[in-house]
Amino acid sequence: MIIVLEHTDYEGVKNNVSHGINVFMPKLIALISKKTSISEEDFQSYYENKHVPLIERLFPTLMDYKRTYLLKASMLNDVLPLESEGEHAQFNVITELTFEDEDGLNQFFEKGAEEEVISMIRDDEANFLDGEKTIMFRVD
DSSP, X not given: OOOEEEEEOTXXXXXXXXXXEEOOOOEEEEEEOBOTTSOHXXXXXXXXXXXXXXXXXXXXXXXXXXXXXXXGGGOOTTSXXXXXXXXXXXXXXXXXXEESSHHHHHHHHHXXXXXXXXXXXXXXXXXXXXXXXXXXXXXX
């Protein structure tokens, strides 16, 4: 049995500790929308086969890069009374980027600020997603 304890370090950051080893791993979550001009299938195919390899090559400190696709066919459509009555399918994928530690995350931010890297990513994203709608969060 592994016991995981949560504590707050000297900077006020919550960390999970297992047997005295810090198991806290920084994570970013992005909510992403496809371009309206492409299908869900083409969006997912491009993301997996073109964009993922680019990101993994540019950012070697990524420990895990997970995508959860939000397909219209999987929507509950009035099954739950708590479902929003507003606009549906604002986002097509939830992307999780996980790093081993703060150094890995900081290296990601430093590399991601380089003009050449920004250009490569933006040029690729223009093929399949609506970058103006992307929202990113840091979660711990």
